[in-house]
Amino acid sequence: MLEDPEFKAPIGNVTTPVGREAILSCTIDHIAKYKVGWLKAEDQTILTLHDKVVTHNVRISVTHDNRSTWQLHIRQIKESDRGCYMCQINTSIMKKQIGCIDVHVPPDILYEETSPDLSIREGDNASLVCKATGHPPPRITWRREDTEYILLRKSLREITKVESYNGSTLYFWKVDRKQMGAYFCIASNDVPPAVSKRIILSVNFSPSIRVPNQLLGAPLNTDVQLECTVEAYPNTVNYWDKNGEIIFDGIKYSVKEKRANYIVYMWLLIRHFNKTDIGTYKCISTNSIGRAEGTLRLYGM
Known part of the structure; x- marks a missing residue:
């Protein structure tokens, strides 16, 4: 009398990255005259019958070992x-x-549900949102492009600094100019490759001017340099003024400036300082939001 066939071991479950090949193994003792079939458990669709493929899915095949x-x-x-x-x-x-296949899918940013570049007034609230698909569900991590700390305000006086932030929404309460910059939202789920999107947060505010030396004395017949520091965004138009007249770069004056993010350093070099140069100078800065000026008084020593 023939023995009934028996399963020698469980099929087990398989995890496979999308695009690769998945193999499920079914090991049987005493198969004899009996036939083996593979079916999709969910809807009982027959895929293979013994050594023949029944489904029209060309990606499916069956093999057997003795x-x-x-x-x-x-x-x-x-x-x-x-x-x-x-x-x-x-x-x-x-x-x-029964054995199950889990298909792992690398993350992909959902651009329609992810924030574009954002421009906002200083003091308003802002949120950067990043959504991604993938299996397992991706984790979202935020980092600054310049590798500086992310500043998170909990109250008017309490600010937390973090290297990275985990979560699909990066929220800024009463946004500050120091939070301006490019942020990366990085989606990862341990299925390579991770993906990211760069989002620029622009914080708009009217110019403010700081004058390191408001009263400056200099010996006659020397070169004298005046300096102002401007903070503003968007970019400003900056110039120097004496007695209501704009000072231009030339033989008598050297006008220079240097930008670093939202900070502009302004310098005015007065060559061969003489009595006619004594007086009040103004550094003036304007942008689409407002205007500011700083005053410097220059006297001879």
Whole structure:
């Protein structure tokens, strides 16, 4: 009398990155005259019957090793292949085993649901949102492009500094100019590659001017340098003024400035300082939001 076939080991579950091949193995003792079939467990769709492929899916094939181990192969696996599969023996009382395939998918940024570059007035609230798909669900991490700390305001006086922030929404309460910059939202789920999107947060505010030396004395017949520091965004138009007349770069004066993010350093060099140069000078800065000026008084020593 022939022995009934028996499963030697569980099929087990398989995890495969999308695009690769997934293999489920069904090992049976005493298969004899009986037939082995593979089915999609969810809807009982027959995929293979013994050594023949029944489905029209060209990515599916079946192999067997001396009629002992029957393997279901799914090439170029897709997300739609995720699920459980049944190895079935056509005994009088049907015998079956189930194994499942989990398809891992690398992350992808959902651009329509992710914030574009954002421009906001200083003191308003702002949120940067980043959404991504993938399996397992991706983690979202925020970092600054310039590797500086992310500043998170908890109250008017309490600010937390962090190298990175985890979560799909990066919230800024009463946004400050120091929070302006380019941020990366990075989506990762341990299925390479991780992906990122660069989002620029612009903080708009009217100019403010700081004058290091408001009263400056200099010996006659020397070169004298005046200096102002401007903070503003968007970019400013800056110039020097004496007695209502704009000072231009030339033989008598050297006008220079240097920008660093939202800070502008202004310098006015007065060559061969003489009595006619004594007086009040103004550094003036304007942008689309406002105007500011700083006053310097220059006298001879």
